[in-house]
Ligand SMILES: Nc1ncnc2c1ncn2[C@@H]1O[C@H](COP(=O)(O)OP(=O)(O)OP(=O)(O)O)[C@@H](O)[C@H]1O
């Protein structure tokens with residue numbers, strides 16, 4: 001009998017504050033090029049390298065990510081980094097996915113800007129054993145070649161000059177974000193008045209736990225699609 005080939009899983013980590021079409025194109029391009037069975041979007045819990053600014057509550061970022069990816073049957077969303085609590089380190093993310101999917105081939109997807117910072121990530125030397133890294137091009141950033149061809153692939157993708165920072169600023173300035181982010185994301189932002197300076201949900205000033213994040217009551221629909229518990233049950 002023919003042996004089943006291992007599942008090829010993409011992991012797209014990000015703060016997704018908010019998720020935009022640059023993230024989605026990156027995931028889609030890598031999925032096609034590397035013949036991935038699934039791309040799992042993993043919103044950060046506490047992105048420690050963004051601690052200098054206020055980050056939107058994880059539950060909002062999680063729901064935005066679910067909305068943005070819902071129409072693609074190969075895209076799913078994981079809560080592992082949110083549910084673990086504390087600062088988010090990719091070493092923990094990859095260890096969790098290794099435990100959940102011991103047979104799978106893992107591909108961690110990053111943009112050129114994130115990749116340029118990777119040497120400052122926790123336990124960087126151990127990351128290479130846990131996943132293959134795919135660094136995609138991003139307008140305004142130079143793709144750095146670390147010379148680790150076995151562990152890192154550099155990939156050119158269609159240029160999307162979109163950032164979450166710019167989306168947040170546009171909302172605050174009353175400018176449209178239609179077509180920069182999926183329609184459902186525009187509607188969620190409006191419904192919850194995210195990124196507006198008078199917004200109660202965003203958390204300027206009165207800091208939540210560590211990063212000025214506000215908590216949002218967890219609802220049934222924000223329950224997990226991928227978690228270590230789910231994999232073992
Ligand atoms: N336009 C883009 N093109 C390619 N990759 C991108 C793009 N935007 C973000 N990425 C990549 O997606 C991942 C998650 O990014 P993140 O959620 O921090 O978005 P961002 O737009 O960089 O946010 P911010 O502006 O708040 O820093 C990172 O690896 C980042 O490099």
Ligand SMILES: O=C(O)c1ccc[n+]([C@@H]2O[C@H](COP(=O)([O-])O)[C@@H](O)[C@H]2O)c1
Nearest residue numbers: 013014015047049088089090091121122
């Ligand atoms: O492991 C680390 O120390 C580390 C430091 C910074 C960023 N990361 C990861 O890189 C991904 C993109 O992060 P960000 O902050 O650009 O949204 C996300 O999965 C983060 O958890 C990881």
